[in-house]
Amino acid sequence: DTAVSQTPKYLVTQMGNDKSIKCEQNLGHDTMYWYKQDSKKFLKIMFSYNNKELIINETVPNRFSPKSPDKAHLNLHINSLELGDSAVYFCASSQRRGGNNEQFFGPGTRLTVL
Amino acid sequence: LAKTTQPISMDSYEGQEVNITCSHNNIATNDYITWYQQFPSQGPRFIIQGYKTKVTNEVASLFIPADRKSSTLSLPRVSLSDTAVYYCLVGDRKAAGNKLTFGGGTRVLVKP
Numbered sequence: 001d002t003a004v005s006q007t008p009k010y011l012v013t014q015m016g017n018d019k020s021i022k023c024e025q026n027l028g029h030d031t032m033y034w035y036k037q038d039s040k041k042f043l044k045i046m047f048s049y050n051n052k053e054l055i056i057n058e059t060v061p062n063r064f065s066p067k068s069p070d071k072a073h074l075n076l077h078i079n080s081l082e083l084g085d086s087a088v089y090f091c092a093s094s095q096r097r098g099g100n101n102e103q104f105f106g107p108g109t110r111l112t113v114l
Numbered sequence: 115l116a117k118t119t120q121p122i123s124m125d126s127y128e129g130q131e132v133n134i135t136c137s138h139n140n141i142a143t144n145d146y147i148t149w150y151q152q153f154p155s156q157g158p159r160f161i162i163q164g165y166k167t168k169v170t171n172e173v174a175s176l177f178i179p180a181d182r183k184s185s186t187l188s189l190p191r192v193s194l195s196d197t198a199v200y201y202c203l204v205g206d207r208k209a210a211g212n213k214l215t216f217g218g219g220t221r222v223l224v225k226p
Contacts, residue, residue: 092157
């Protein structure tokens with residue numbers, strides 16, 4: 001069974017479109033995250049939710065909006081996609097909030113904006 | 115907010131020991147140091163975590179000096195399958211300070 005899953009794995013779209021990436025974890029964890037990894041492999045946190053409550057909201061354009069319908073799911077919606085949004089987006093979860101908790105990452109979603 | 119600095123890349127050969135040092139000069143009292151490994155086209159996965167001194171598990175060892183301003187991940191007798199990017203993460207365990215900063219990662223290439 002996949003612990004942290006993301007869909008889709010690949011996403012190719014045109015500039016200006018709106019798209020969503022879904023994430024689900026079956027580990028029973030309280031905290032979930034979205035990270036963006038650029039072409040230089042820098043892994044930057046975007047958002048974090050703890051029990052459906054937003055606890056980390058880094059400097060991310062308003063076009064990005066996370067939603068957590070329940071603590072097992074954290075989706076990422078992106079409006080008006082731009083070329084610079086092309087990257088790999090990783091979802092992760094940890095048992096509790098706090099940087100000392102082991103994070104379990106999903107396989108990533110490679111987004112390509114044309 | 116503790117920022118980390120790692121070497122961009124390192125080359126090694128099978129059977130050698132690889133040591134990767136991460137600098138985190140402004141680490142806070144409550145911060146833990148965690149290392150992750152990432153293979154191509156996969157998400158990072160946890161390797162080891164420590165707060166001070168030395169931690170060892172079946173995969174690696176983590177050395178943390180008394181001032182905690184740096185840490186060294188040691189991979190004993192690497193194999194080709196250890197070729198990956200290794201990230202150092204300094205995280206605050208306090209609920210209010212939940213910032214997570216990954217470094218740029220160190221690309222380790224193990225050669226035959």
